[in-house]
Amino acid sequence: MSIGVQPQNIQIVGDSAGANLALQLISHILHPLSGVRPLVLPSPIRGVYLMSPWVLLTGAEGSMTSNDGNDIIGPKCINMWGHQVLDCVLDSQLPYIEAAKAPELWFKAMDTAVGRVLITAGSAECLRDSIEVFGKQICSIHGDAMFWMQENGVHNDPFLDFLSKEKVLGKMTSQILEWFAAGFSMI
Numbered sequence: 001m002s003i004g005v006q007p008q009n010i011q012i013v014g015d016s017a018g019a020n021l022a023l024q025l026i027s028h029i030l031h032p033l034s035g036v037r038p039l040v041l042p043s044p045i046r047g048v049y050l051m052s053p054w055v056l057l058t059g060a061e062g063s064m065t066s067n068d069g070n071d072i073i074g075p076k077c078i079n080m081w082g083h084q085v086l087d088c089v090l091d092s093q094l095p096y097i098e099a100a101k102a103p104e105l106w107f108k109a110m111d112t113a114v115g116r117v118l119i120t121a122g123s124a125e126c127l128r129d130s131i132e133v134f135g136k137q138i139c140s141i142h143g144d145a146m147f148w149m150q151e152n153g154v155h156n157d158p159f160l161d162f163l164s165k166e167k168v169l170g171k172m173t174s175q176i177l178e179w180f181a182a183g184f185s186m187i
Helices: 017-030 075-086 091-097 128-141 157-163 171-185
Strands: 011-015 045-051 114-122 145-150
Touching: 011 017, 011 171, 017 045, 017 091, 045 171, 075 091, 114 128, 114 171, 128 145, 145 171, 157 171
Parallel strands: 011 045, 045 114, 114 145
Antiparallel strands: none
């Protein structure tokens, strides 16, 4: 804001752990963390896109096991990284790190921090269940939030369209690009 960019002109994108960081930012806006300067915005951020957000850092049930072998990242790796992240986190800080375990009303005022929210997951990813539960929760409390599931999609699947230099983008990738375009057209 000090350089003239207003929150309503910003759309944040985060994938996996980057989406976790975006949720930490939103959490801090809504519930300023003790010892960290509060972030007070004159208006909500235009939008946030959370691709395969890492909302639950450890687990061993549901899609974590049923999609092991289908996804590009498995539960062993997810759990190892998750335990490393959580190792030094105080209980009072857990809602900032694990959005899926935040108190029920933690994100209730999310619309005061972010105008639009898009959350995507792939049906073949290990994190699918936790993302789907979280995505539906956000959609139930935020008037302009959407959750999309890509059939047979893996973790961060929309990136694969660009990494593989496909000439035809996948259906979800095209929808994501249209979502961004609509957000920029609102500016």
